[in-house]
Amino acid sequence: MSATPKNYGLGITTPAFVPGGTAEGAANEKKYLSRLRCPNGKPVKFSRRGSENPMVQAMMGGGGESKEEIMAEISEALKKYGPSGMPAKYRSVDVYDVKCTCGEHETTVYMNMYEAGPDEPIDLPGWTLVD
């Protein structure tokens, strides 16, 4: 039985957490990906596609909230938490294209470097995280 949260690491609103902030986050993302194994137990190659922001995504459609509602929510959160304390849902996530070395598996992994979370593999059958 796995404790991996649903869709962990597979979507902009369900990123894998690799805390470290701007100082160590990028290095921790690479560490996480280098520990990832495909269902055949092979390591992966990866390249950073870019970063995406869940709030920008929400404004572009989906969710059902209007742009004004989302802007209001963000400014409320900014007042409450301050720029450096914003919860994960307001943070940009980094997006990586991931391809295993056995050649049979590829996926896209989303990671958030601003908040701690479970040290679990992405939520796809057979994928694991080694120590």
Ligand SMILES: [Zn+2]
């Ligand atoms: Zn594979």
